[in-house]
Amino acid sequence: MPQKLSIRGRRTITVWIVLAIATIAATGCGDTDSGEDQRVPASTDVTQLIPKGLSWRTYQGIDLPVAAQGPRLIEGAIASDFDRSPVGAALAAIHATVRMSVAPDGQWASVGQSMIAPGRGRDTWATARAQISITTPATDMAPRILGYLVRAYTDTEAQVQTYSTYPDRSITRNTATVIWATDGWRLRLPDAVTESPVTAVDSVPNDIVALPKP
Template identity: 30%
Template sequence: MRSRTLVAAAGLAMALAACGTDDAGTEGTEDGPDLTAAPEATWSQMAGIAVPRAEQCPDETDPVEHGYAHTPQCAVIAAMTGQTLLATTGDNTWPQMASTILAPGPGKDQWAQARALMSVEGRVRNPAKFVGFQFTDYSQDRAQVLLAVEWPDGTLTAQPTQLAWQTGDWKLALPTQQTAVDAVELDNLDDFTEFRAD
């Protein structure tokens, strides 16, 4: 499998909307929140990777971006931003990043052990681009979203990203090495909500 430098939940380190108040988690249709609406966002560069931003998504930037409203749209932004932070945060600040955006658990512990053996600095060259998402699970306290990315050679892949709603914020819930799944190649984005910078 070709080397990937952008997204990959726990495997990332091993191998490498308008958002409202807390009640917004129940907005959407009468059956629950709208899981297909793309966030109303602008995009900016983070270490060479385009990431989305929306009102209160994130609400804080110190020590890293965090503080997301309790909506599916902010969960998408938290997932994209979180995966980018995992891939690009430098050696001096990754412990603060991990304690801010990662949910406690064995996946976080394994990631931290692996990250301590790596050195990451600078911008990503020829990065993949986020191009869409699809929720496979969503509730008040957790979410799983497939993030679709396009690589420089035109290949499309999707990787599941798990999140937990803890301490008033969406946090990445990293799987262990034993439970992590590989990214899968996509033929198209037919089953995804397209969400991209360009």
């Protein structure tokens, strides 16, 4: 029987919530930031990194950004049709990591099939996810997405860092990689998890692409 897992109180914005949850819980928010910044500028044109027509759509208690660059199609738990651009890659990374982390029991399999790249990483995640049960949305401990940085970008792969804050005023940085497939951007999970993708940070970088809410 799957173990019932409550979303409440979890640091849910993580690529590997199922496998990294013990690490995150033990440290409060994940690993401690070393202070090193190895970011590679995705573009010298800042306007290419800013979403246009930003709005918000709630999924499982968490508000997710929607813009002209995507997603242009949302069907249940699945978000798709993101631009092949730095902004499209960033929005795809945010949606994929959140949706795979909080999708309830009846939806997580379709999220994995549609939004995560095939491979050993996806298979391992699916095996672990099947052992737990998520039935309720995030509530009073739901994170608020502040913005992102595109650390590296090509037409086929991008690395994105998403910054979120929580009701206790803590801040986390989640690092994710997306790759371009025949049907658009997909989250790539590592074959082996050696460290948590979620890091506790003291503050948000000055050059973050902010995602303001009305």
